[in-house]
Amino acid sequence: MSEVKKIKKGLDIKLIGKAEKVLEKADRSETYAIKPTDFPGLTPKLKVKVNAEVKAGSPLFFDKYCPEINFASPVSGKVIAVNRGERRKILEVVIQADTETQYETFKKADPNGLSREDVKEELLKSGLWCYLRQRPYDVIAKPLETPKAIFISAFDTAPLAADFDFLVEGESEAFQAGINALAKLTDGKVNLNINPNLNQSKVFSDAKNVAINKFTGIHPAGNVGVQIHHVDPINKGEVVWVIRPQEVVFIGRLFTKGIYDVSRKIALCGSEVKTPCYFETIQGASVRNILKGKLKDEQKIRVISGNVLTGTQIFEDGFIGSYDSQLTVIPEGNQFEFLGWALPGLNKFSMSKSFFSWLMPKKEYRLDANMHGEHRAYVVSGEYEKVLPMDILPVHLVKSIMIEDIDRMEQLGIYEVAPEDFALCEFVCTSKINVQDIIRQGIGLMIKEMS
Amino acid sequence: MKALRKFLDKKKPLFEKGGKYAKLQSTFEAFETFLFVPDITSKTGTHIKDAIDLKRTMSVVVLALFPALLFGMYNVGYQHFRSAGELAATGMFDLFLYGLIKVLPIIVVSYVVGLGIEFxxxxxxxxxxxxxxxxxxxxxxxxxxxxxxxxxxxxATAFAVVIGKEVFGGTGMNIWNPALVARAFFFFAYPSKMSGDAVWIADKADTFSGATPLAHAAALVGAKGEAATSIIEQHLSNTWDMFVGLIPGSIGETSTIAILIGALILIATGIGSWRIIVSVFAGGFVMGTLFNLLGSNSYMTLIPAWQHLVMGGFAFGAVFMATDPVSGTQTTRGKYIYGFLIGFLAVLIRVLNAGFPEAMMLAILLMNTFAPLIDHFVVQGNIKRRLKRVKVTA
Incomplete structure (x- = not known):
């Protein structure tokens, strides 16, 4: 088999509240929502009005600049609200679910027997296309392009990440069908990147029609962008598509069952959850019923759809994001701390060894959302380099984005990065600079200038 | 603490925009955030943040400076009483106390002037x-x-803060290490107070030679034969004293051992760059060895390469000055080159230019100037690697 690549640069952040591999039942959520804000750079155009009846798989809205890309309702029911923000930007399309899900029917077919155009059409029509994302730019893939390869990371190394083996348990048939469909979309390989220490599941190891690459090491070893960089780096003009294993299963279900079935397991984790475990739910579900009675209510909390590094803050009656398989609950931490910067800091986590907590390398932390200091200009150097396992000069790239120098951004590797790859840089930054926002801005600028 | 917090919360509106003391907002905030880590939470991006901030970073560096500072105070007393010939009769505590009284005013002046301007x-x-x-x-x-x-x-402090830092936009933007700008200004503006034999020992007895080892070493250049060996024997043979730091010199720079303790703190906490520190010493050693091999005057033949590393401000510069992340190189590779050249140039200038026996300051300022150029080449290297990849695959 292929050699194992070990990712040495990075940082594992050990938090309290990892989900037990137990599937618990939560009350079925009554409302579901698809949030256009989950898809960076998207301008949505609505296809439905409030009070419209929809089925699972009925389009709710589409991409204004690429109208073939539909975004479908995860359940059947009635559209009860279109929530808008500033300048009438659409934030959420909310659906009140029926008790019994009605599905739109799509063509049942073995993807191996279909042409590339057929597979594309099915994915676009059903609304599953949005799960295919492209690098460069970390946005939804363009249907007219053909990627040089497709990459799937079969593990996640982010703090408290869900166990992907557990998420796809018993789905090997759908997973394989999904892989077969994806294989039609590229002239190159479908790469499945597994971690021999984390992935024991046969769903991954027995998968056919894929090239398997092996990675071990610390976060961000599980980031697909980092893996691409080490296997087949993206040069100017090249496109790679990425997708996550559960979403491959969605595609598989579309072809094997002929329906848009986006039910998935999610991990409920974090220090403020009484018993962290997994739940069976459907994409876009309201978290109200999932969280009910499950939280320690000691202090103000923050609910995050996704992980603590890249996730989105949602309210306690908010909705799970489209790409997320993890709900994290941490303390808000909006309080002052007397001389906090001077204390020994046994409960504080830092990559530097300037707090004495480094004496306890195995300790799990209960970290809150406090900034631990104010924003400053860049002073410390060499920090980002320690947590970015790519041949990229992070600070120089960030600075080239700040001054909006397109040529420089291109030279320094903007095509290879996604905001999530810089999440650890942002975490460790002494000057508290919002690196992920800056990377996203840079990507936005590139899209604007290059189109 | 709650009472203090309440007091601050009550007074805070007075300092905000439109308040009575709005002109002192920065000052108020500086003190407030000094007392309390603020309650601000992450709004976008990562929801958790590393516990470190600039206050922590800077206080670790100040902590790392303490061994050198405390030893410096002791040495000020030691040198004074030695020059007066009263060393045996004075207790250790008295030596330290004398130094404390001499040094404290300088620290106070530096902080008051510098912080005043910063605020x-x-x-x-x-x-x-x-x-x-x-x-x-x-x-x-x-x-x-x-x-x-x-x-x-x-x-000198005012010059350093205004010309060395604020004109570039403040901390994080400066080209040269501000502390060295202060020293360079002092050196060139008031040379009689910054060089020679009289200024390194407090209230030196007139009959006593107060020359630093570097001054003695510089005298070797013109000395030959017995004259040279007698300089070595009289002034430069006690390398243990040089290592411990019981020699005349700037307040904090004499003790290599105290500086190394500081270096340990910086490296262990990950706040100082070990790459720079190690390569400065390596650069100095290499240049010293080259001079030993070349051997065209007594300075080159009689001072072994390693001795350069314990004399004068070499160690202090390597550990505390060269490692300034703002004025130094920022790329990993660049750090090795930058550090090596500092050490290399410092010894080069020391030995070849008798006008500047203490060359560390100049070497670091020079390399500060060239740091962006070194980084430029490292960045170009990265860009070339990326371009090459395209050609290989195409």
Whole structure:
């Protein structure tokens, strides 16, 4: 088999509240929502009005600049609200679910027997296309392009990440069908990147029609962008598509069952959850019923759809994001701390060894959302380099984005990065600079200038 | 603490925009955030943040400076009583106390002048007060001769903060290490107070030679035969004293051992760059060895390469000055080159230019100037690697 690549640069952040591999039942959520804000750079155009009846798989809205890309309702029911923000930007399309899900029917077919155009059409029509994302730019893939390869990371190394083996348990048939469909979309390989220490599941190891690459090491070893960089780096003009294993299963279900079935397991984790475990739910579900009675209510909390590094803050009656398989609950931490910067800091986590907590390398932390200091200009150097396992000069790239120098951004590797790859840089930054926002801005600028 | 917090919360509106003391907002915030880590939480991006901030970073550096500072105070007393011939009769505590009384005013002047200017600039620009001067304010006294007149320290500090830092936009933007700018200003503006044999020992007895080892070593250049060996025997044979630091010199720079303790703190906490520290020493050693091999005068033949590393401000510069992340190189590779060249040039200037026996300051300032150029080449290397990849695959 292929050699194992070990990712040495990075940082594992050990938090309290990892989900037990137990599937618990939560009350079925009554409302579901698809949030256009989950898809960076998207301008949505609505296809439905409030009070419209929809089925699972009925389009709710589409991409204004690429109208073939539909975004479908995860359940059947009635559209009860279109929530808008500033300048009438659409934030959420909310659906009140029926008790019994009605599905739109799509063509049942073995993807191996279909042409590339057929597979594309099915994915676009059903609304599953949005799960295919492209690098460069970390946005939804363009249907007219053909990627040089497709990459799937079969593990996640982010703090408290869900166990992907557990998420796809018993789905090997759908997973394989999904892989077969994806294989039609590229002239190159479908790469499945597994971690021999984390992935024991046969769903991954027995998968056919894929090239398997092996990675071990610390976060961000599980980031697909980092893996691409080490296997087949993206040069100017090249496109790679990425997708996550559960979403491959969605595609598989579309072809094997002929329906848009986006039910998935999610991990409920974090220090403020009484018993962290997994739940069976459907994409876009309201978290109200999932969280009910499950939280320690000691202090103000923050609910995050996704992980603590890249996730989105949602309210306690908010909705799970489209790409997320993890709900994290941490303390808000909006309080002052007397001389906090001077204390020994046994409960504080830092990559530097300037707090004495480094004496306890195995300790799990209960970290809150406090900034631990104010924003400053860049002073410390060499920090980002320690947590970015790519041949990229992070600070120089960030600075080239700040001054909006397109040529420089291109030279320094903007095509290879996604905001999530810089999440650890942002975490460790002494000057508290919002690196992920800056990377996203840079990507936005590139899209604007290059189109 | 709650009472204090309540008090601050009550007074805070007075300092906000439109308040009675709005002109002192930066000052108020500086003190407030000093007392309390603020309650602000992450709004976008990562929801959790590393516990470190600039206050922590800077206070670790100040902590790392303490061994050098404390030893410096002791040495000030030691040198004074030695020159007066009263060393045997004076207790260790008295030596330290004497040094404390001599050194403390310099520290106070440095901090008061420097922070005063920083606060004023922050307020004028509507910025927050940056923590950078906490370190500079401690570095400046440590690289001054103990006999430096306080008003000169004040002028040098003001020059360093205004011309060395604020004109570039404040902490994080400066080209040169501010503390070294202060010293360079002092050196060129008031040379009689920054060089020679009289300024390194407090209230030196007139009959006593107060020359630093570097001055003795520089005298070797013109000396031949017995004259040279007698300089070595009389002044430069006690390398243990040089290592421990019981020699005349700037307040904090004499003790290699105290500086190494500081280096250990910086490297262990991950705050100082070990790459720079190690390569400065390597560069100095390599140049020293080259001179030993070349051997065209007594300085080159009689001073072994390693001795350069314990004399004068070499170790202090390597550990506390070259590692300034703002004025140094920022790329990993660049750090090795930058550090090596500092050590290399420092010894080169020392030996070849008798006008500047203490060359460390100049070597670091010079490399500060060239740091962006070194980084430029490292960045170009990265860009070329990326371009090459395209050609290989195409």
């Amino acid at each position: 004023a600039f922050a307020q004028m620009r509507g910025h927050k007060v940056n923590e950078g001067f906490l370190v500079s304010g401690m570095l400046i006294p440590l690289i001054m001769p103990v006999e430096a007149p306080l008003w000169m320290v004040a002028v």
